[in-house]
Amino acid sequence: MSHELDLPPSLQAEVETARRHVSLSPELEARVMAAVRRRAASPQQRAWRWLTAPSLPPWALLAAAATALLAFVLLRPASVGSPGVASPLATAVGPESIYVRFILVAPNAREVALAGTFNGWDPTAAPLARADAAGTWTVTVALPVGQHQYAFVVDGRRWVPDPAAPAVDDGFGRKNSVVSVSAAQGRIL
Amino acid sequence: MQRTEEPSDGTVVRAVLTGDVEQYAVLVRRYKDRYARYASRMLGSVDAAEDAVQDALIRAYDRLPQCRDPENFAGWFFLILRNRCFAERRRDRRSEGLEQAQEVTAPEGLHASLERAEQVGSLQRALLQLTPEQREVFVLKHVEELSYDEIATRVGTGVAALKMRMHRAYDRLRDLLGEPR
Numbered sequence: 001m002s003h004e005l006d007l008p009p010s011l012q013a014e015v016e017t018a019r020r021h022v023s024l025s026p027e028l029e030a031r032v033m034a035a036v037r038r039r040a041a042s043p044q045q046r047a048w049r050w051l052t053a054p055s056l057p058p059w060a061l062l063a064a065a066a067t068a069l070l071a072f073v074l075l076r077p078a079s080v081g082s083p084g085v086a087s088p089l090a091t092a093v094g095p096e097s098i099y100v101r102f103i104l105v106a107p108n109a110r111e112v113a114l115a116g117t118f119n120g121w122d123p124t125a126a127p128l129a130r131a132d133a134a135g136t137w138t139v140t141v142a143l144p145v146g147q148h149q150y151a152f153v154v155d156g157r158r159w160v161p162d163p164a165a166p167a168v169d170d171g172f173g174r175k176n177s178v179v180s181v182s183a184a185q186g187r188i189l
Numbered sequence: 190m191q192r193t194e195e196p197s198d199g200t201v202v203r204a205v206l207t208g209d210v211e212q213y214a215v216l217v218r219r220y221k222d223r224y225a226r227y228a229s230r231m232l233g234s235v236d237a238a239e240d241a242v243q244d245a246l247i248r249a250y251d252r253l254p255q256c257r258d259p260e261n262f263a264g265w266f267f268l269i270l271r272n273r274c275f276a277e278r279r280r281d282r283r284s285e286g287l288e289q290a291q292e293v294t295a296p297e298g299l300h301a302s303l304e305r306a307e308q309v310g311s312l313q314r315a316l317l318q319l320t321p322e323q324r325e326v327f328v329l330k331h332v333e334e335l336s337y338d339e340i341a342t343r344v345g346t347g348v349a350a351l352k353m354r355m356h357r358a359y360d361r362l363r364d365l366l367g368e369p370r
Contacts, residue, residue, distance in 0.1 A: 007331055008359055010366070014312035015331045022226040024239045029217045032246045039251065040210040121257035149255060170255060 097142045098181045107135030109154045116150025123153040149176040202259035230328045231274040233317050245270040275321050315365040323358040326351050
């Protein structure tokens with residue numbers, strides 16, 4: 001390592017002292033857990049967690065996808081607007097689940113997957129298939145009615161928000177896309 | 190011989206997400222002190238660090254369904270706390286101007302405590318005048334004693350950029366503490 005990046009000797013003593021362990025108040029745990037219990041008991045919070053928790057096991061999604069092959073009818077044609085723009089399309093197939101088609105135009109990608117709150121952010125659970133030579137990738141998944149966050153995973157490492165969907169801050173500098181699914185007429189809110 | 194294994198972070202996160210809210214206390218106990226020193230050096234006081242850690246733990250619970258890798262709860266939680274610390278410093282700069290560094294050592298013998306408080310105080314005051322990014326790399330490298338590779342993994346910044354920040358942090362600290370370059 002370069003000597004320029006060594007700690008200046010004049011700071012050594014102060015840094016040694018700054019390394020002393022810091023303990024927070026023992027009451028912090030009780031305060032945090034009180035807040036957590038209030039949130040857990042809140043109807044709004046329970047509804048939000050039900051909507052966002054990765055509750056569906058992979059086999060359930062596969063079964064839903066198989067059913068979708070029989071019942072799948074798009075409400076509108078899957079058209080891609082401008083290059084690089086994706087848009088989830090949806091159709092209602094039951095009172096509580098909607099089949100949503102996700103599209104991403106990524107001409108240089110070798111593989112693309114869909115990861116979100118509905119599959120535990122598993123980048124292997126919902127791979128997109130390349131639909132044409134222009135680099136249009138699509139996948140259809142069954143989503144419970146409600147709001148879901150998601151992102152595309154390009155080449156297994158790059159997390160890309162959907163450029164055509166609203167986005168929210170994920171809490172540490174990246175964006176997640178949001179899709180709100182309603183059973184009414186199979187429309188995306 | 191009987192051995193009791195602690196549940197992994199992933200096991201605890203999944204238990205909380207499936208409704209066993211009380212399991213979250215395991216994560217609180219596991220992480221409330223782990224990053225306390227980082228937060229106190231970033232924010233300048235133990236009180237501010239305690240507020241930040243508490244807020245971050247509650248925020249992590251609210252966002253738990255978004256934790257993409259439950260086994261890496263520690264890294265995910267660190268990023269939430271880091272954002273909280275950065276936001277706090279930005280807010281402080283807007284509302285208070287120049288901060289007064291507070292004593293951040295644990296209680297001990299009075300004389301030694303006062304002596305250390307004076308030492309840490311001058312360094313802490315100087316650290317608070319660095320940019321948050323410069324202060325962070327200094328704290329993670331020299332207080333938390335992480336390698337540049339470990340820091341890069343934790344904060345998502347390249348090693349070369351981290352070394353540049355450190356170089357500038359040294360220059361600024363020397364100026365602030367009246368040391369020759």
